[in-house]
Amino acid sequence: MSTGIKPKHQRLVLLIIALVALVGAGLLAAWALRNQANYFYLPSEIVSEAPGPDEAVRLGGMVEMGSINTAEDGVTVQFIVGDGDARVPVSFTGIVPALFVEGSGVVAEGSMGADGTFIATNLLAKHDENYMPRELEGMSTEEVRAEIEATLE
Amino acid sequence: MIAEFGLAALWLAAALAGLQLFAGFMGLRPGGEGTAVLARPAALVQALLCGISFLVLLWLFARTDLSVALVAANSHSAKPLIFKLSGAWGNHEGSMLLWVTVMALAGGLIAFIERRLPEKTMLATLGSQAFVALGFYAFLLFSSNPFERLPVAPMEGNGLNPLLQDIGLAFHPPTLYFGYVGLSVAFSFVVGALLTRQVTPEFARVMRPWVLGAWCLLTVGITAGSYWAYYELGWGGWWFWDPVENASLMPWLAATALLHSVSVLAARDALRAWTVMLGVIAFSMSMVGTFLVRSGILTSVHAFAVDPERGSFILALLALNIGGALAIFATRAGTVAEGERFSVLSREGALVINNVALSAILGIVLLGTLYPLLTEAFDVRVSVGPPYFNPVSAIFLFPMLVVLAIGPILRWRGDSFARIRMPVISLGLLLLVSIIALWVITGIGILPLLGLALALVVAVGSLLPLRGRSLRRLPIAVWGMVIAHFGVAVALFGMASDTAFQQERLVAANIGDVVEVGPWSAQLESVTPVAGPNWTAIEASLTLFYEGKEVTTAHPQARSFWSPPTETSEVALTTRRNGQLYTALGNQAEDGRWQLRLWWKPFVTWIWFGGLLIALGGALALVGRVVGDIRRRVAGKKITDRKADQEALAAEAAS
Numbered sequence: 001m002s003t004g005i006k007p008k009h010q011r012l013v014l015l016i017i018a019l020v021a022l023v024g025a026g027l028l029a030a031w032a033l034r035n036q037a038n039y040f041y042l043p044s045e046i047v048s049e050a051p052g053p054d055e056a057v058r059l060g061g062m063v064e065m066g067s068i069n070t071a072e073d074g075v076t077v078q079f080i081v082g083d084g085d086a087r088v089p090v091s092f093t094g095i096v097p098a099l100f101v102e103g104s105g106v107v108a109e110g111s112m113g114a115d116g117t118f119i120a121t122n123l124l125a126k127h128d129e130n131y132m133p134r135e136l137e138g139m140s141t142e143e144v145r146a147e148i149e150a151t152l153e
Numbered sequence: 154m155i156a157e158f159g160l161a162a163l164w165l166a167a168a169l170a171g172l173q174l175f176a177g178f179m180g181l182r183p184g185g186e187g188t189a190v191l192a193r194p195a196a197l198v199q200a201l202l203c204g205i206s207f208l209v210l211l212w213l214f215a216r217t218d219l220s221v222a223l224v225a226a227n228s229h230s231a232k233p234l235i236f237k238l239s240g241a242w243g244n245h246e247g248s249m250l251l252w253v254t255v256m257a258l259a260g261g262l263i264a265f266i267e268r269r270l271p272e273k274t275m276l277a278t279l280g281s282q283a284f285v286a287l288g289f290y291a292f293l294l295f296s297s298n299p300f301e302r303l304p305v306a307p308m309e310g311n312g313l314n315p316l317l318q319d320i321g322l323a324f325h326p327p328t329l330y331f332g333y334v335g336l337s338v339a340f341s342f343v344v345g346a347l348l349t350r351q352v353t354p355e356f357a358r359v360m361r362p363w364v365l366g367a368w369c370l371l372t373v374g375i376t377a378g379s380y381w382a383y384y385e386l387g388w389g390g391w392w393f394w395d396p397v398e399n400a401s402l403m404p405w406l407a408a409t410a411l412l413h414s415v416s417v418l419a420a421r422d423a424l425r426a427w428t429v430m431l432g433v434i435a436f437s438m439s440m441v442g443t444f445l446v447r448s449g450i451l452t453s454v455h456a457f458a459v460d461p462e463r464g465s466f467i468l469a470l471l472a473l474n475i476g477g478a479l480a481i482f483a484t485r486a487g488t489v490a491e492g493e494r495f496s497v498l499s500r501e502g503a504l505v506i507n508n509v510a511l512s513a514i515l516g517i518v519l520l521g522t523l524y525p526l527l528t529e530a531f532d533v534r535v536s537v538g539p540p541y542f543n544p545v546s547a548i549f550l551f552p553m554l555v556v557l558a559i560g561p562i563l564r565w566r567g568d569s570f571a572r573i574r575m576p577v578i579s580l581g582l583l584l585l586v587s588i589i590a591l592w593v594i595t596g597i598g599i600l601p602l603l604g605l606a607l608a609l610v611v612a613v614g615s616l617l618p619l620r621g622r623s624l625r626r627l628p629i630a631v632w633g634m635v636i637a638h639f640g641v642a643v644a645l646f647g648m649a650s651d652t653a654f655q656q657e658r659l660v661a662a663n664i665g666d667v668v669e670v671g672p673w674s675a676q677l678e679s680v681t682p683v684a685g686p687n688w689t690a691i692e693a694s695l696t697l698f699y700e701g702k703e704v705t706t707a708h709p710q711a712r713s714f715w716s717p718p719t720e721t722s723e724v725a726l727t728t729r730r731n732g733q734l735y736t737a738l739g740n741q742a743e744d745g746r747w748q749l750r751l752w753w754k755p756f757v758t759w760i761w762f763g764g765l766l767i768a769l770g771g772a773l774a775l776v777g778r779v780v781g782d783i784r785r786r787v788a789g790k791k792i793t794d795r796k797a798d799q800e801a802l803a804a805e806a807a808s
Contacts, residue, residue: 013497018509021549025513028545029520036541037524040534058536074661074742094659095387095739095748098711098720 038109044085050112059088059118060107068102081106081118092120100125156221159209160300163250166202166257167290169195170283173260177280180273181348192279193264199286200261207254210299214241220306223247223299228310239323245447245463246299248326253289255334259363260286263338269359271351278345284477285337288470296466325381329374329401333439335367336408343432344478347485352425357418360432362779364415368408369771375401376764387722387737389657389752391648391760394542399522400442403515407435410511412771413504421565423492423501427508433478438515440471445522496567503560510553514546521545547600554607554645555584557638558614576617584610597653604649612642629777637770644763650756657753661746671753673734674698675707680738680747688714690723693738693747697727709738709749733757 039051040058051057059081067080076093079102090108100106100123108120176192179185213221214237217230227244228237242251260282267275293299342360346352378401383391392398411431417424444467495501521537528535558580562573570577587606591597597605615638618631658670662677669675678694690712697705707725714721727734732755739748 014502014505018505021509021513022516025516025549026520028548029517032541032545033521033524033537037528037535037537040536056540058534070742074744074746075659075739075748095722095737095750098722 040107042086043081043083043088046088046112046118047086053112053114056109056111058107058109059090059120060105061088063100063102063104063106065102078117081108088118089116090118090120092123094121094123097123097125155209156213156218156300156302159206159213160298162202162206162209163290163294163300166199166206166253167287167294169199169202170257170286170290173199173283174280174287177276177278177283180276180280189276192276196257196260196264196279196282200257203254203257207250210241210247210250211238213300214238214247217310219308219310220302222301222303225303225307225310230309235320236323242327243323246293246297248330249289249293249297250299251327252330252334253286253293255331256282256286256289256337259334259338260341267359269355270345271349274345274349274351274356276345277348278341281344281348282338282341285341285474288473292463292466292470296463319381319385325374325377328370328377332367332369332371332374332408333404333436333443335363335370336404336436336439338363339367339411339432340436340474340478343429344481347429347481347489350485350488352418352429352489354419354422357415357428358778358782361412361415361419362775362782364408364412364435365771365775365778368405368412369768369775371401371405371408372764372768372771375405376761376768379764380761384724384726385721387724389655389735389737389750389754391651391757394521394537394539396445396522399518400445403518403522404435404438404442406511406515406518407431407438410508410515411435413507413511417501417504418492421493421495421501423495424505424508425492426486426489429482429486429489431508431512433475433482434512434515436478437471437475438519440467440474441519444468444471493566495565498563498570499567500560500563500565503556503563506556507553507560510549510556513549517546517549518542543600547603551603551607554611554641557641558610559617561615561618561634561638562620576614580610580614583613595653601649601653604645605653608642608646608649611645612639615639615642629780630774631777633770633772633774633777635770636773637767640763640766640768640770642763643759643766644761647756647759647761647763651754651760654755655752655757658749658751660749661742662749663746668749668751670734670751671755672700673751673753674701675734675736675749675751677747677749678706680741683710685712688712691738693736693749695725695736695749697734699729707734707736709736711738711740728758731755 038056038058040060041051043059043061046057046059061081061083064080064082064087069078070076071078073093075095076091077096078089078091080087081090082088090110091113092108092110104125107124108118109122109124110118110120113119173192173195176188176190176195179187180189180192210223213224214228215234217224217228217237219225219230223244223246227247228240232240241247260279263275263282264279270278339360342356342363346356375398378398379391382393382398383389411428411434414424414428414431418428444464447464447467521541524537525535559573559577562576564572584606587609588602591602591605595602615635618635619627656671658668660666660668662668664677664679667674667676675695675697678696680691680693683690683692690710692708692710695707695709696703697707705727707727709725710723712721712723713719722737725736727736732753735752735754737750739750741747
């Protein structure tokens, strides 16, 4: 394949391949990011404009007091996440994080089910005393912020 | 008194870095030779002073001197000595002092031994090293003084985060830091070579050991970090595409590209401007990584030591160093002459593809890591995870691996397809057959399927350079390459087979229940409370059966530390040659059953085994290169000696 092309032109070919690949990578990344990024929702936002059933999103809010229920199988928990304006039922199958308790902040990763329940595949709660999912910092609803600050104390 | 001594040594070291910068600068000007001779001694004394300063900090931690704020905040008199010492760098101030110390030691080392480059280039290199170091000295002395005293010494220290009281983790951050510092040395060589227009193969040979060393340490650091996250977080995963993980991966990707391009420059005097550019990028990525980790600007599961103010200081340093280097590059790149030519089908051509693919992956990871920051500016909160990173980086990774399989058997400069037809066709057939076979037999997802097939092809391809050569006389550096490439295949096989074949069971079990997962069954025998030195835990005892035969027991725990209060999950790992059984204990349900989570992870350990093989390959290449350099130097000296002898004899005969 290389016979007949001058070395100078071969360099040019390599340079063009390299540029095309790098620009392609940038465009591909930009396109994929628009499609694959997980958007973060507050309960009131997810109620007013629900994402599609297959779309992976994050839902963040406070675990409502007295709402955690363990199902028959012993490994599925159901609870309600609220932000003072709206309440969203969440279902999660797995081992909940150690600091997942009622009245504290949580970020659930997953998607909305057809019946309006959020199906979580992962729960992020405080991971140690100093860690808090950043999405929960400075949320719009004042009460939520106050409660989170209280949680972080 | 001792603490003040350490601080004084640090100030003096900073002053010497200033002198070194000045001397290096004067060395570039006509008539500045008188000042320029000070550069090397300044670097040596600076290394000595920094070393003393760091030893003082170790001493303060070993004695638990609580009048020092840093010791009081991070240590405890009852800790074992090894964790007292590792506590010295397990915090922000101490780790920055370690960084500066290692940097000063590296600077002292090159000042002491490196005489191969033109003296002006060396002076520019030392000056640039001093410039980078001065930024970190300012950072230490003005915003994170490790020797600060408390007005009143407390009775007892605060202790250390229990997650960090782990022997692996005591040495994980320093390993990465040493890697970053190695890249800073490479960066200084690049700036020196650019300033004096000496981008030559000799420069590449001088820089190469530093790149190789840094790259080995980064490889070990990432491998260890991945294993730590695997067993300590208790989520069964080994890579989360978390910002902190990406922060260590990005310098590694850049260093991998640099490592290959510097070899081209050393061997063939090609890819000059590109190598220089990669040298700048690799160090930039180290600083971006440090910035991301230290500033806590992104959500991370590993967020330990975060402080926004310090983050902005590192950001300013980053802008200064990288902006400066890029400005120099922009003004000098035109004067870097075009290197030797080569054809597309050649070793150089394959390495260019390697470099382009690695740079593309680097760009993809960087964009994905920073994207949440970008959108946050428009008040949209997003997170980016595996659904983005895995497929998008695979688009560039997989073609690169195909090239990896055949690249090492290509000749430099130019090759003919006829010569390599046989191995290429056999590898192509192997790839095709294994893809079809895996497709038909297993029906697994496209990414793990291609991963498994390519692991096989890369494993075979990596051994091809050994074909028809005397294994006894093969240079060590070639062994290094073969082993590192083979390690890539091993790690890839582990990743793909864990992704494709792992099985998970999540149950609530009563005492006596049997849980089955893959070839394993586990019987829950008991759940009992246990206590350690600074924690309490509940511990499950499981009897494990592999294919029906009782083999061993497993004891996963849920631990609670009390100072500071932290909950951790201590998973039980049962390793066999063909994989690992991963057992985690959850909470107790209201009806008394215990949550158990079991994963059967076929060949998962190969991931880290492969990582270590890659690092071993790098270490062998480093040894091979250094030994080669020394031999060449000794031989060169012999030749000049003999010449001198002959001339003396000739002169004698003439007289």
